[in-house]
Amino acid sequence: MGKSENELTWKELEVGGIVTEPGNASQYKTGDWRSQRPTYDFNKCLKCGICQIYCPEGCVNQNNQGYFEADLYYCKGCGICSRECPTFVITMKEEE
Amino acid sequence: MSQRVGIEVSIALAEAVKMANADVIAAYPITPQTHIVEHLAELVADGELDAEYIPVESEHSAMSACMGSSAAGARTFTATAGQGLELMHEALFVASAMRLPVVMSVVNRALSAPISVWGDHSDVMACRDTGWIQIFTENGQEVVDNTLCAFRIAEDNSVLLPIMVHLDGFHLSHVIEPILMPEQRYVDAFLPLNKYPLPLDPAKPVAMGDFAPPSIYTEMKWAQEKNLQKSKDTILKVWEEFNGIFGRQYKPVESYRCDDAKILLLTMGSYSETAMTTIDKMRNKGYKENVGLLRLRLWRPFPHDELREAIKNADVLIVLDRALSFGGLNGPVCMEIKAALYNEAIRPKVVSFVGGLGGRDITVADFEEIITRGIDIARNGSEQEFEMFGVRE
Incomplete structure (x- = not known):
């Protein structure tokens, strides 16, 4: 992995900003766009996975207990998972 | 090494593009540029120029197709005028920022309204800050010479920028002038094959025209500006070399x-x-x-x-x-x-x-x-x- 886009100087860029390393968009931290974060009450969770299906960022994964949880490196805090959850597991809380 | 012929400047320009052996021409006809692209279409149709001629549906598409072919490493040419240049406007910035060495003849035409097909520089001036190298010509000879120089400058790996070669509509594009048409073998010696450093290639994938957050946009724009400033060194060097071969010297x-x-x-x-x-x-x-x-x-x-x-x-x-x-x-x-x-x-x-x-x-x-x-x-x-x-x- 090369330098992140926060460290590169103008002299280190490829011509026209061409990206030569496939798949490096995954390094981009979209999580810092977030103003609200999802919080979970897993006691109510049916493990149905609807939150994973609806997540537009594709950042919801099952943890080792089988519960669905957003990866906060990517989660933009849109709240769609919270709205769609049939058992009201997910509450959006303001980021401090 | 050159033959002086009486020829319409637009036709001479198209012949220069043929001598440069362009690979792709994507253009939309607009007065007073039409004779250039019509003649190129004939040269391709008659098999005199082995190139892909793409008759697009608009100038925006013309520049977009040119960017694609240039990114694939093809020697790429287009021509436009007046309103056509303005319809390309958005794409012009993309071509220069992506460092794609497209060569474009701009047959300078006044902008509407009122509608005018005749020449002035209002179309050029509206495209001043698009990041393209821009060269003005005064007669048919300069049009031919600078069209050849444009490919050489644009594709030089220290430059890699698109170039507009400006010629005044009608006053220059439609007149018949005595022009020294260079011999093919001297053009071949002057103009090496296009070698774009990171072309689109399935064997070695790259991503072009990427998204840039605030953390990198400034660096990208400064790199582009420094490159355009520095391109003058290569422009001077190419004009010198052209003079060495053809005996005509151009200066900024x-x-x-x-x-x-x-x-x-x-x-x-x-x-x-x-x-x-x-x-x-x-x-x-x-x-x-x-x-x-x-x-x-x-x-x-x-x-x-x-x-x-x-x-x-x-x-x-x-x-x-x-x-x-x-x-x-x-x-x-x-x-x-x-x-x-x-x-x-x-x-x-x-x-x-x-x-x-x-x-x-x-x-x-x-x-x-x-x-x-x-x-x-x-x-x-x-x-x-x-x-x-x-x-x-």
């Missing part, structure tokens, strides 16, 4: 009878030829001031150093713009020149004229009037920031 700012001139006129494009005749006439009849002509060939990157050198002995510099900057102080070229000279300790009085709009002729006698009126304004002032030459009051 060209002087005509300026050695002892205290009064300078500055023009761009085909009207410079008429202005040269005026300078000759005024000198031959013993006009009381020594007059000379500067012709600005390289519009972007702007040749500040060469301009400052060229005007250092002048008392008065009269600039003729063939475009308005609506609501601005002067014509766009004059404003640029004033900005370049403002911090100089010694500088001439700069006088701004706008004229030759929408194809209106400026004759030899008109240029004499511009010069004498310009001297008067420089010495006695004017109520206006610039004058519209020849306008009926």
Whole structure:
């Protein structure tokens, strides 16, 4: 992995900003766009996975207990998972 | 090594593109550019030029197709004029920022409204800040020569920028001139194969035209600006090499009878030829001031150093713009020149004229009037920031 886009100087860029390393968009931290974060009450969770299906960022994964949880490196805090959850597991809380 | 032929400038230009062995031509016809692309379409259809000719549905598509083919490493050409250039506008910025060496002939045409198919520089000036290298030509020979030079400059791996070669609509595009058409083997020696460093290639994937957050956009734009500034070194080197092979030397700012001139006129494009005749006439009849002509060939990157050198002995510099900057102080070229000279300790009085709009002729006698009126304004002032030459009051 090369330098992140926060460290590169103008002299280190490829011509026209061409990206030569496939798949490096995954390094981009979209999580810092977030103003609200999802919080979970897993006691109510049916493990149905609807939150994973609806997540537009594709950042919801099952943890080792089988519960669905957003990866906060990517989660933009849109709240769609919270709205769609049939058992009201997910509450959006303001980021401090 | 060259044969002089009587040929329409547009056809000669298309023949130059053929000699450059372009791989892809994507264009949409628009007056006064049509003869260029029609002739290229014929050359491809007749099998004289082995290229892909893409008849697109608009100029926006033309530039988009050119970007794709250039990114794949193909030698790419297009041509447009006036409204067509403006329809490309958005894509022009993308081509330069992605560093795609597209060569485009711009057959300068006045912008609507009112609709005009005739020439002026309003289309160019609206595209000033698109990041393209921009070269002006004055006659058919310069069109052919600079079209060949444009491929060489654009594709040089230290440059990799798109280039506009400007020629005035009708006054240049549609006239038949004696032009030395270079021999193919000398063109081949001058113009090596295009070798784009990171082309689109399934075997070695790259991503182009990427998303840039605030953390990197500034660096990308500075790299682009530094590159455009530095491209002047290569432009000068290519013009030198061209002179070595073909015996015709081009410069960013060209002087005509300026050695002892205290009064300078500055023009761009085909009207410079008429202005040269005026300078000759005024000198031959013993006009009381020594007059000379500067012709600005390289519009972007702007040749500040060469301009400052060229005007250092002048008392008065009269600039003729063939475009308005609506609501601005002067014509766009004059404003640029004033900005370049403002911090100089010694500088001439700069006088701004706008004229030759929408194809209106400026004759030899008109240029004499511009010069004498310009001297008067420089010495006695004017109520206006610039004058519209020849306008009926």
